[in-house]
Amino acid sequence: MDKSYIPSYWEPIIRKKWESEKLGAAEMRQDAEAFTVILPPPNANGNLHTGHAMYVYEDIMIRYARQQGKVALWLPGADHAGFETQYVYEKHLAKEGKSRFDFDRETLYRNIEEFVALKKGAINEQFRAMGFSLDWAKEQYTLDPSIVAVVHQTFKKLYDDGLIYRSTRLVNYCTKDGTSFSDLEIEHVEREDKLYYIKYGPFVLATTRPETKFGDTGVAVHPNDKRYAQWVGKEITFEGLAGPVQLKVVADTAVDPAFGTGVVKITPAHDMTDWEIGKRHNLPAKQVIGFDGKLTKLAGPYAGMRVKAAREKVVADMQARGLIDHIDDHYVHTVNTCYKCGNVLEPLPLPQWYISVKPLATRAKKLITSGEVQVHPKRFKRILTRILDDFIDWNISRQIVWGIRIPAFQNINTGEWCVELDSVKQEKLIASGMWKQDEDTFDTWFSSGQWPFATLMSVASAKYEVSSAQLYAIIANTNEAQHEENNSALSQAYKFFNYFYPTTVMETGYDIARAWVARMLMLGVYVTSKPPFKHIYLHGMVRDGKGQKMSKSKGNVIDPLKLTSQYGTDALRLALIFGTAAGADVNISPEKVVGMRNFVNKVWNIGRFITLMTEPMEGAPLNQKPADAHTLCAKMRKELEKLSQTYTKHMDAFEYAHALNALYEFIWHRFADVYIEKLKNDARAGNTRVQQALSETYTTCITMLAPFAPFVCEAVTQSFPSRKPTNQ
């Protein structure tokens, strides 16, 4: 045995061993309880970053469950990450001087598919390097046909239940990326703009967007505002930049009389509030900004200009005519921007598919409040219930090609919609020339929101060779009695599904509690009538050694693989857990990893001593009285027993940092520093009772440490042929 633990030597050997013995493979066993964790699927096009390393929590859970004799399934997968990936691909296209408009839909899709295929799987290698004991044979991908089938079924079910509706309303649309977003994907950015006080017929009113005036169909004031009471209900007419303007004056409580002059121009087609006000007062919506970000024909002389240029021109022209009262140059407000490209999002009227979230959210919330789904750490319980309370209807349409196309068809003549999943019937619809499939794809979160049950349905249907759609039908209309006695492949698959579902723990970062966890709860309980998971464990964000967010521009990004190649995977794994509070952000610095590397080495060297102590030694040192040694051994065993209880208590309560802390303290500062030091001479001198006590204590420690630092524990085990493996 080497004097120090050499990760670069051991890790490849151990990884190979785990792979050949299929460590992660989980098969249904009726005599054992299942412990299921679904890996949050990384972007198929992505690379491992330090955030992914936090999934080490899941590996710890899984390895611990495995030690307890449970059937521990950790199911890997990848997400096609619709918009994210198409965005990256378009940037790649731009480098070649091309754009998405150079291709038809099918070609573009195929190209992106190939683009992703090049990278897909890279991250799996990196997960393996982290020692993650996933069940690789069961890996799923959001675009696998069996998953797509499930996603389609859910859309249909929602549609049939009246929970999907199509509605034209203002969506936040990125004219650069050419798609709308859900409310959760919007980035609110505070910035300073100009607030223009413009003369508008008899009024002066404040606006940040004079260029939208061509879409104005009304003017609003507060109902109690005496200054303008005489105007309410009347029509005003005046000469505008693009011809005569006729506007209705309405009274609406949405107007803040204290803001500006207390008068607001109403542009229903380009402002969320105005859209609502317009609906209340029957004001028509006139779209003056197109989906290309340019003004439409309705803008008269300004048609074809981009928003920003149009604004400048309009202001200049108004100034020339004396229509600008004054300008506030330092008006601070928030604008909605595209979270990806930073472009200001344009509220535009567009028909989209929406999910009526309320009934789903209400059910999901009950899971949390009733405690049927446990949230760790506790403070996230309130956060999740609030999230579910505040959910608004979810726009699931995206105007991109990279994703699951929405299986909805529209009659060209009547405008009527239908949802059809059967491919033969779909073809018939198309062939009739009367129906056209919606061009849009689903929001990525619509598919990943179904991940826990979709993956397990897919795995079960593949294993028993039934269609996932068939299995879906049974699960979605649960009728357990009917399938219990039956031995058909379908009911086998159904049993398999129910063995692993509901999954045990959903472990992920708190940053996606809203976008992902809440939606999984909603869709999971809606489809399966069961919660998708029994526990939610949310971990914090990984930051650099000073607590700063890692970013390329700051140059403080820490590549986890660099750390592992330098200090060993175990060291990184431990560094992510050690001395952290559950759910709190973790600062990772090379210094911390070094400290853990040293601990790993200590563990190795204790092992070395345990092997060497039985070898005869020349000039054996004096030993103490056997009785004293045995008293010490008894004391050590007692302490170990106490540690074992503490450890178990913490592990079962998801308090991994506490469990590790107790282990660290005992292994290093009690076992090594006190007991081995005091007993080493006796062991060396051949006291077999002492040797046995030390050896047993060590084995127990290694077993407890194995979920956290599996590599060194395995290495040490292999270097002791007599000791039982610890990673089963």
Add this chain to the structure above:
RNA sequence: GAGCUCGUAGCUCAGUGGUAGAGCGUUCGGCUUACAUCCGAAAGGCCGGGGGUUCAAUCCCCUCCGGGCUCACCA
């Protein structure tokens, strides 16, 4: 504007209603046949300010100051 969260040793952070802890760093002494990626010892904190509850508060409550995060349709 609202919510959440943090403020503890030089740095990064754990922690508990009852005399303060870890890792790294620092100082001193040790190349002791498991380990110098080590061992032994030490220095270093009115646990952000103020008030309250309590026999007792770093921990509970209020308030202020200072960070961070998230949410929010004020034109």
